Amino acid sequence: MQLSVIIVSYNSMELLENCLFSVQKAMLTIDGEIIIVDNNSKDGTKEQLPSKFPRVKFIFNNENLGFAKACNQGSKISSGDFILFLNSDTILPETCLTDCISFFKIHPDAGAVGVRMLDEKGKFLKESKRGLPSPSASFYKLFGLTAIFPRSKTIAKYYQGHLPENENNPVDVLSGAFMMIKRMLFEKVNGFDESFFMYGEDIDLSLRINQLGYKNYYLGRISITHLKGGSTTYNYRYAKDFYGAMDLFVKKHYKGKPTIYRLFLQTGIGFRKMLAILTLPFR
Template structure:
C-alpha cells in the first residue's frame, strides 16, 4: 500500500518526533484509505553511518520500523534507492527525518493519488519550525532565466510575479492545489509504477538537486507533479546540514550537475559560468557573516500547552528554562505537548497562527525529547528528557 523511506544522518531526536507522527498517521489512515492501510504500510529508515547512536536509540522505541545501517555516508540519493529496492508499496513516500506530519497526511495523499491517475507524484504545503510557509513547497524548473531571477534577487523583490518569481511559482496560491514542476524531497509521494519507468534518484547527485532531477523525469514520462495545500507538514530546516560555506558549494554544484545533464545549446555554458560565479560570491558572503549573539539577562520563559500528563512530565525535567503558568502571551517560547488531547494536526494549525513569531518546541507523546528550530541557518534546539 505505502512504503515510507527516511534517510537519517545524525538527527535521532528529530527523527524520533518524525516517527511518532508517522505512526499516528498510519493509525489514522483508515478513514480515507481503508482499514487495511495500516497493516500493509511499511517504514524503512536508512542510517547513513550516523555517529550519534541513532539506530541503538530508535530501534527499540519503534519496532515497526525496518532499519538499514550503512557503514559509510552514501549520500541522500543512493540511500533512498537502497531502501527503494526493498519497498513493497504501491506508493513510495520519500520523507526527511526533520519533518512532522498531521494524522490525516497519509489518508489525504492516498485519496488524491487514487482519484488522479495522471499524478505521478505529489508534494504538500510545508511550514518551518516557527509556523512560516516554506516557498520550496512548490517550485519551477531552474531554467536559466528562472535561476537568474532567483540569484539576482528579482524573485525576492517581486515574489508574486509569474515572470520573475517562477523559481517558487509565486503567482500560484499556496492555498490551492496546482500541477507544479518540482517537488521537495522532504516530502515526495510517488507512484511506484512511475518509479519503475523513471528509476529512482540519480546517484550522481550526492545531496541536493536530486529531487529536481526526479521531478523532471516524472514529467518527461508523461505524468504530472501536484502540490497540495492540505495536509500541511512541519519541515524543520537546517538539521541534517548547516547553511554554511560547504552547503553553498554542495547545493550549487548539484545545480551545475543538473544543468549539464538536462540543458544543451549555446546558453548552457553561460548558465554554468553564472552558477560558478554565484558559488564564489555566495561563499565569500557566507564566510564573512558574523553570528550575532545577545546576552541573556535571565532564563527563557516557556509556556506548555497540550496533553496534561505530558506537561507534568516535562515540567519535572526541564532545568534550563523557567516554566510559567500565566499564559502564552507572556512567554518567550511555546512548548506543544502532543497526546490524546492535542494532536499533531492541532499543533500544526496552532503554529500557523503565531503572529508574534514566538519560538516553538514540540514534544510527541512517549518520546524522550523536545525539539524545535527557529532558522534554517542554525541547528535547532534539542531538550533531552530522562526516562
C-alpha cells in the same frame, strides 16, 4: 501494501525520533511500512532508536552514501504501491498520508505529489513548489527580482509564485523533503539519479516524471512542518554539494542547449557558490 515511507538519516537522531512518532500516528489506518536508511550516523541513532521503534525497518550503512543512493537502497526493500521519500526533520499531521493517497486515486495523471511545508514558526517555505531552473528563472532569483515581484508568473516562476500556496496545482518541481510517488513510476524512471550525492536529485526526478507524461502535483491544502535545515550543517561541504548538484543538473539536462545558455547558468551557479562560501562566517 499501500505505502512505504523511506527516511534517510544522518546525525539527526532527535529530529528523526519526533518525525517517526508523527509518521506512525499518520499511518494508523494505512497498510504500510517505515524504512530508515542511516548514512553512518555517529549520534547514537543505531544504538538507541531500533529498540524504541521495533516495527520500523532500519538499514545502517558503513559510510555516507548520499541522499539519492540511500533512497534507492530503501526503495529496493520496500513493498508499497506508493513510496514517500521524507526528510527526518519533518512533522506530519495525522490525516496527511491518507489525504495524499486519496488524491492519487482521483487523479490518475498524478505521478508524484508534494505538500505545503511550513517552518517551525508557521511560515510558508517557498521551495514547496518550484519551477525548473531555466536561465530566466535563475536570473530573476539571482538578482533579487523574485523577492520584489513574488506573485509574478514570469519573474517569480522559480518558486511558482503565481500559484496560491493554499491550492492544489501541477508544478514543475517537488521538494525531496516530502515526495510521494507511484511505485510503478519510480521503477519506470529507474529511481533517483545517484550521480547526485545530495541536493538536485528532486529537481532531476521531477523533470523525468514530467517527461513521461505524468504530472507533479503540489497539494496546498495539506500542510506539514519542515524544520528547514534542522538536519543540515551549513559549511563549505554544504556549498560544494549544493551548487555542485546544480551544475550537474545543467550538464545533464541542458547539454543540447546553446553554449551561451549553459554558460549563463553555470556562471550564475559559480557566483552563488562563491557568495555562499564568503558568507559562511556570518551564519
